[in-house]
Amino acid sequence: MRVKTKRPTSLAASRLKVVGVIRSALKTRGDAPRQGSEGAPDAWLEVRPWAARALDGVAAGDELIVITWFHRARRDVLKVRPRGDLRNPLTGVFATRSPDRPNPLGLHPVIVRKRAGRRLLIGPIEAIDGTPVVDIKPVL
């Protein structure tokens, strides 16, 4: 009989592993559109060698959700003016897609244009060059 032990949710267990990185022509937050649908380019997603096997079954034409970590975001922000527009009222970040939030996770629905080994050409995606990728999932 297999005994299930209760594993506590330690802080150590919630440390993210970087599974890949975005390689994009967008170099700064100022360059980036606010959503992928607003004129963002395609970009390469390079999966780290240790995680390459997790891509088995991913192919051109697939619709994926790429989860990034906005490494340039502020984590101490709980309220923002949506879209950075001062005319908008202060709003809780959970009611917005602001990159500034306690855990700056980005959700990017993309299409796989091409696969070359552990590199995927994906788009459109507004994430800037060097953005760490923490997960990749098929669209439901």
Added chain:
Amino acid sequence: MRVKTKRPTSLAASRLKVVGVIRSALKTRGDAPRQGSEGAPDAWLEVRPWAARALDGVAAGDELIVITWFHRARRDVLKVRPRGDLRNPLTGVFATRSPDRPNPLGLHPVIVRKRAGRRLLIGPIEAIDGTPVVDIKPVL
């Protein structure tokens, strides 16, 4: 002139903060359906007091994406048989929605049924009782 300094993506920066927790009648992974759309119940999402202000603007009727951390998942798994069915071929976890993956993040599209202060009744959601919540976003 504001000088932008390059902040490195340190491991310390990628430690997740728990912003809330799921309170559900589902107590074990065995109880849970594989997706929220497969007969999952409603559940309460309790936001931590320090993050409550980030909920300003969230109301009953909103469509949200709740991001959870599957604290019971295995992080050393790169390939699985989809839906745990031995007849399915071994597939990379990035081509599946398996909870077992390097960063066991769960994406849950839900509707807010009711709001009571920093508690949201949401559903349908297959996450089990005690699952940590790491982000909440409006559906695009």
